[in-house]
Amino acid sequence: MTDRKTRLARFAGLTWNDLEDWSGSKIVSRGKSYQRQGLVSGLAKTADGGLIAWIEGTKRYTAKVGWDENGRLSSICTCPYQFDCKHGVAMVIEYLDHHKSxxxxxxxxxxxxxxRLLEGSDLDDELDDDELDDEGWDDEKVVSEETQNEIDIFLSGKTKGQLIQLIHELSKQYPEIAQDISDCKQMISGNTNILVARLRREICEIGDEPGWQDH
Known part of the structure; x- marks a missing residue:
């Protein structure tokens, strides 16, 4: 019983950095969005000191989050990705919101x-386009050196006009690229006031998030 209480208590002490170390910033961002939209339901505590819930995604999934033998966060889900996905992250954030209130x-x-669903017989192994785009498997951490070299060769063979067109297309698909380019422009021009103001706003927003711990 003591071990179970200890495991549950550890959830309450999680920070955003802890979640990002566990699953990556992109997955945390998507999990946060799911929780904000109210897509987590039926949150409950398990006998081994973990958490379980329903999460509405492309389909209705169930996920369980706990701690592995090394004391690290670990989750399993009935979605195609099965482990440490945005659905598990959304559930942890929902728990932090419960704890805070x-x-x-x-x-x-x-x-x-x-x-029963999490025992494995009903895990969804079909990947559709929406899940592939949404889950963030394009995270920069999985880009190998060989792949980066191929990208360098590809880009070096493009004209200036072709590169501009490519950046325009990528910026439309990934708004964060446009934001990064805008930030670089502001830095080069020495106009950092806009950047400072935006950072202050983001810090304030983070401080208002459920489960935020100042440590």
Whole structure:
């Protein structure tokens, strides 16, 4: 019982940095969006000190989050990605929101359908385009040196006009690229006031997020 309480207590002490170290900033961002949209339901505590919930995605999934033998966060989900996905992140953020507002989280019943689903027989192994685009498997951490070299060769063979067109297209598809370019322009021109103001606003927004811990 003590170990179980300790595991549950550890969830309450999680920070945004902890979540990003676990699953990466892109997955955390998507999980945060899911939680904000109210897509997490039926949050409950498990007998081993973990958490379980329903999460509405492309389909309705169930996920469980706990701690592995090394004391690290670990999750399993019925979505195609199965492990450490945005659905698990959304559930942890939902728990932090409950903890912050002193809302009770019930115990999961032993005959709960979600426990059966997570045993493996009903895991969804079909990847559709929406899930591929949404889950963030294009994270920069998975780009190998060989792939980066191929990109360098590809770009070096383009004309200035072709590069500008490519950047325009990528900026439309990935707004963060346009923001990065704008930030670089402001830095080069020495106009940092806009950047400072935006950073202050983002810091304030982070401080208002559920479960934020100042440590």
């Amino acid at each position: 002193n809302r009770q989280v019930p115990e999961v019943k032993q005959d709960d359908d979600r426990l």
